[in-house]
Amino acid sequence: MAKIAPVKGTRDFYPDRMAIRNWIVEGWRSTSLRNGFVEYDGPIFEYLQLYTQKSGDEIAGQLFSFTDRGGRDLAIRPEITPTLARMVNQQINSLPRPIKWFSVPRLCRAERPQKGRLREFFQWNIDIIGSDSILADAECIYTAVDYLRSIGLTSNDVVVKISSRAMLAELLKDIGFAEDQLDTIYALLDKRLKIPAETFAEMTKEKIPDQTLRDKLMKLFSSSFNNLISSVIKAPDNILKPIKDLEKLFDYLNLMGIKDYYEFDINIVRGLAYYTGAVYEIFDRKQPLRALCGGGRYDNLLEGLGGPQIPATGFGLGDVVLEIMLQERGLLKTAVGQVDVFIINAGVELYDKAIEITCQLREKGFTAVFSYKHGANVGKQLKQASEQNARCAVILGSETQTQNEITLKNLANGNQQKINLSKFLTQPGNYL
Amino acid sequence: MAKIAPVKGTRDFYPDRMAIRNWIVEGWRSTSLRNGFVEYDGPIFEYLQLYTQKSGDEIAGQLFSFTDRGGRDLAIRPEITPTLARMVNQQINSLPRPIKWFSVPRLCRAERPQKGRLREFFQWNIDIIGSDSILADAECIYTAVDYLRSIGLTSNDVVVKISSRAMLAELLKDIGFAEDQLDTIYALLDKRLKIPAETFAEMTKEKIPDQTLRDKLMKLFSSSFNNLISSVIKAPDNILKPIKDLEKLFDYLNLMGIKDYYEFDINIVRGLAYYTGAVYEIFDRKQPLRALCGGGRYDNLLEGLGGPQIPATGFGLGDVVLEIMLQERGLLKTAVGQVDVFIINAGVELYDKAIEITCQLREKGFTAVFSYKHGANVGKQLKQASEQNARCAVILGSETQTQNEITLKNLANGNQQKINLSKFLTQPGNYL
Numbered sequence: 008m009a010k011i012a013p014v015k016g017t018r019d020f021y022p023d024r025m026a027i028r029n030w031i032v033e034g035w036r037s038t039s040l041r042n043g044f045v046e047y048d049g050p051i052f053e054y055l056q057l058y059t060q061k062s063g064d065e066i067a068g069q070l071f072s073f074t075d076r077g078g079r080d081l082a083i084r085p086e087i088t089p090t091l092a093r094m095v096n097q098q099i100n101s102l103p104r105p106i107k108w109f110s111v112p113r114l115c116r117a118e119r120p121q122k123g124r125l126r127e128f129f130q131w132n133i134d135i136i137g138s139d140s141i142l143a144d145a146e147c148i149y150t151a152v153d154y155l156r157s158i159g160l161t162s163n164d165v166v167v168k169i170s171s172r173a174m175l176a177e178l179l180k181d182i183g184f185a186e187d188q189l190d191t192i193y194a195l196l197d198k199r200l201k202i203p204a205e206t207f208a209e210m211t212k213e214k215i216p217d218q219t220l221r222d223k224l225m226k227l228f229s230s231s232f233n234n235l236i237s238s239v240i241k242a243p244d245n246i247l248k249p250i251k252d253l254e255k256l257f258d259y260l261n262l263m264g265i266k267d268y269y270e271f272d273i274n275i276v277r278g279l280a281y282y283t284g285a286v287y288e289i290f291d292r293k294q295p296l297r298a299l300c301g302g303g304r305y306d307n308l309l310e311g312l313g314g315p316q317i318p319a320t321g322f323g324l325g326d327v328v329l330e331i332m333l334q335e336r337g338l339l340k341t342a343v344g345q346v347d348v349f350i351i352n353a354g355v356e357l358y359d360k361a362i363e364i365t366c367q368l369r370e371k372g373f374t375a376v377f378s379y380k381h382g383a384n385v386g387k388q389l390k391q392a393s394e395q396n397a398r399c400a401v402i403l404g405s406e407t408q409t410q411n412e413i414t415l416k417n418l419a420n421g422n423q424q425k426i427n428l429s430k431f432l433t434q435p436g437n438y439l
Numbered sequence: 440m441a442k443i444a445p446v447k448g449t450r451d452f453y454p455d456r457m458a459i460r461n462w463i464v465e466g467w468r469s470t471s472l473r474n475g476f477v478e479y480d481g482p483i484f485e486y487l488q489l490y491t492q493k494s495g496d497e498i499a500g501q502l503f504s505f506t507d508r509g510g511r512d513l514a515i516r517p518e519i520t521p522t523l524a525r526m527v528n529q530q531i532n533s534l535p536r537p538i539k540w541f542s543v544p545r546l547c548r549a550e551r552p553q554k555g556r557l558r559e560f561f562q563w564n565i566d567i568i569g570s571d572s573i574l575a576d577a578e579c580i581y582t583a584v585d586y587l588r589s590i591g592l593t594s595n596d597v598v599v600k601i602s603s604r605a606m607l608a609e610l611l612k613d614i615g616f617a618e619d620q621l622d623t624i625y626a627l628l629d630k631r632l633k634i635p636a637e638t639f640a641e642m643t644k645e646k647i648p649d650q651t652l653r654d655k656l657m658k659l660f661s662s663s664f665n666n667l668i669s670s671v672i673k674a675p676d677n678i679l680k681p682i683k684d685l686e687k688l689f690d691y692l693n694l695m696g697i698k699d700y701y702e703f704d705i706n707i708v709r710g711l712a713y714y715t716g717a718v719y720e721i722f723d724r725k726q727p728l729r730a731l732c733g734g735g736r737y738d739n740l741l742e743g744l745g746g747p748q749i750p751a752t753g754f755g756l757g758d759v760v761l762e763i764m765l766q767e768r769g770l771l772k773t774a775v776g777q778v779d780v781f782i783i784n785a786g787v788e789l790y791d792k793a794i795e796i797t798c799q800l801r802e803k804g805f806t807a808v809f810s811y812k813h814g815a816n817v818g819k820q821l822k823q824a825s826e827q828n829a830r831c832a833v834i835l836g837s838e839t840q841t842q843n844e845i846t847l848k849n850l851a852n853g854n855q856q857k858i859n860l861s862k863f864l865t866q867p868g869n870y871l
Contacts, residue, residue: 011489011525014513017482019526021816022540025478040803043778043808043827048456050559051483051515051545054505057443071484071513075549081446083483083515093443093446094451103812103826107456113483113545117507127482140811142794153801169618263790263798272506278594313442346475362574366695369473369585377474379537379572394535395475 016126030340031326032111034061035131038154040108047108049090055080057089063124069116087112087132092312095136099315104137123328134321141252144285144304144320145259151300159338162267169287170275174249184224196276201296232271256285281308291332300324347391347439350377353404360403367432399439448558462772463758467563470586471541479540481522487512489521501548515547519564524744527568531747536569539725555760566753573625573684576717576736576752577691583732584700591770594699602707606681614655628708633728664703710721713740723764732756779805779871781824782864785836789815792835831871
């Protein structure tokens with residue numbers, strides 16, 4: 008039989024990598040829960056149309072699609088937001104608002120694998136649906152920071168760069184851009200942090216031939232938030248409102264205690280067309296081109312996906328870039344499930360006893376194992392115990408033991424003690 | 440935009456159903472770990488060939504397959520054993536034996552949805568690779584029972600029916616069947632517990648026209664294990680060996696303390712061709728046609744899947760039938776993530792304070808939330824707290840409070856007490 012390879016861009020999770028994945032996903036889960044979100048999930052595949060009708064072209068071009076025996080056109084999910092919209096729509100009248108949901112879906116995209124981008128990955132998704140309050144945006148950002156902080160990433164490691172699509176639209180129109188030029192400008196701005204400065208300058212020249220307009224745009228781009236605030240203080244309401252909203256968002260983030268973790272950055276626009284309010288990306292401070300999370304307010308998206316007209320805000324944070332960042336900083340927790348105790352027999356006549364004790368310890372919740380090798384000597388069994396990373400060994404039948412005694416050996420430091428077997432089995436937690 | 444439905448045979452996991460799924464999967468995980476298994480996983484899709492080259496026809500006919508842009512033929516995994524074989528094969532020289540691995544994969548099969556059978560489901564897989572000891576079979580069976588017992592299924596609810604393919608082959612040859620008839624007989628036997636007796640009798644007549652042979656088969660089928668043992672006690676070694684092995688398996692299961700949970704049943708043969716030793720299925724005692732788990736020894740399968748020649752044993756237990764069984768018995772745990780405390784303000788001037796306290800409680804690990812509705816009165820906020828199933832409410836600014844006091848209200852029994860705010864925030868665990 009031929010050996011068959013894994014498909015490029017997918018990952019095999021051997022136990023050591025699986026432990027990392029579980030640790031990451033459990034961190035997402037516990038952070039979500041303590042911030043008041045509840046978990047949902049959908050199917051791994053949906054009708055193809057769910058993705059082609061509204062997702063950005065970029066995502067629609069990356070679908071793994073197929074036709075089932077019944078002739079249905081289906082696709083593996085490349086993102087979970089369309090599923091979320093479908094599910095919310097189905098139960099829109101019975102779900103209490105605001106809907107604070109999270110998910111940790113496995114997603115697949117048919118793109119070319121490269122560092123930080125795979126064809127299969129996991130993504131933490133947080134969404135608050137049914138509230139148009141700036142507080143909902145603040146909660147999402149806080150929740151992302153709460154997670155990153157909890158795994159050891161400080162404000163020196165990561166930064167949430169925040170802007171507002173609503174504000175940007177007004178400012179661009181104010182300096183002379185027409186409504187129908189905005190999408191072009193968004194696409195341009197979205198690239199600014201990700202490509203070399205000269206390339207960006209060339210692109211800008213090409214897209215905006217008018218030098219006056221270009222200069223105005225460049226001036227706007229270099230604005231600090233304070234500049235912006237003071238320059239528009241007497242601006243008409245349409246401009247003032249989104250800036251004031253952003254200011255309020257910053258106030259809330261300060262109140263929540265994460266002042267050091269965010270900054271205003273007018274370059275943040277997000278590639279997708281559907282954002283309507285605050286937008287943000289989280290970057291590695293040491294590698295400013297590396298984004299690990301993106302999100303924002305998208306008040307029209309659910310309607311566009313066949314859902315109701317209802318305000319929404321949220322983000323997605325993938326596991327691939329996160330894992331690279333944590334690896335580089337030595338912050339990955341890699342503990343594979345540890346064996347509490349390995350039961351060793353010093354003679355085959357004690358083999359059955361070893362099995363019995365193993366099962367009794369398991370019933371009390373301890374991870375207990377023994378060797379399948381009938382007749383293996385103590386040395387061989389100890390070797391196996393250390394191969395399996397056992398914390399302790401219980402040895403039955405050592406020569407120095409009296410009747411009903413066991414020897415408990417700490418495999419980390421080699422210390423050992425003799426214990427009465429019944430006492431040990433009654434309260435193993437006192438010894439293990 | 441059109442409303443799009445979910446694909447038939449898939450499930451939407453709204454938070455209440457997601458909580459059940461998480462509870463089931465976490466039970467599988469913790470049971471696996473305490474029995475010394477470590478978790479692995481593979482990709483959701485593999486090369487199509489991995490499934491077509493060796494899986495049973497039944498599974499190969501149920502694949503969701505597709506071709507990617509690079510012209511590769513791929514398929515969503517219908518089972519994880521082929522992936523296991525591939526992964527073990529890749530690292531065969533570095534993995535310490537025995538390999539005790541578990542997985543909780545999401546699997547997809549293109550079959551017609553019906554009660555207990557969906558097109559997408561989760562399956563607990565346990566495998567021990569690299570040991571030909573009967574003990575490895577016993578550990579797998581023990582681990583399955585350990586899980587079922589831990590969630591409240593007693594030996595009155597479930598039974599592991601055990602037989603041996605090796606034994607059956609020898610017994611069938613002994614009463615006169617030819618080697619090349621065995622697969623037919625396996626297929627026939629596999630149906631016996633799942634179809635009406637008359638249908639079975641008709642099928643038997645058709646497949647085995649010779650009445651003498653048929654009678655011998657029927658006599659064999661009605662054997663108890665003790666009958667079998669005594670009838671073959673003087674049999675040649677080829678027959679005696681697999682019976683003695685099975686006897687040893689039962690001895691080990693008794694030793695492990697699960698005597699009431701299993702019984703010998705010669706009808707258990709398993710549909711798939713690849714089993715070589717002990718085989719078993721776990722049934723609902725109250726619905727004898729309902730199997731929730733199947734497994735056994737398959738010493739040649741890994742080699743057949745492009746892996747090494749290495750002994751292996753294991754089982755698969757799906758979530759769909761299990762959930763139905765637990766639901767019927769009222770054993771499903773359905774707690775959606777609970778909110779520990781809802782922070783309520785008795786006046787908008789305390790709104791910011793409420794946000795600050797919320798975040799401080801979250802930092803200490805409590806699930807804390809507040810209302811996004813600026814200016815909502817206490818009654819409305821209490822209503823929202825109870826909608827979100829909060830355990831407690833902290834009320835800021837009640838008229839009867841002195842400065843720096845909060846009111847803590849237990850939302851289950853309505854009891855309330857006043858507490859100094861700083862004391863509360865220093866040790867919230869003392870009050871919540």
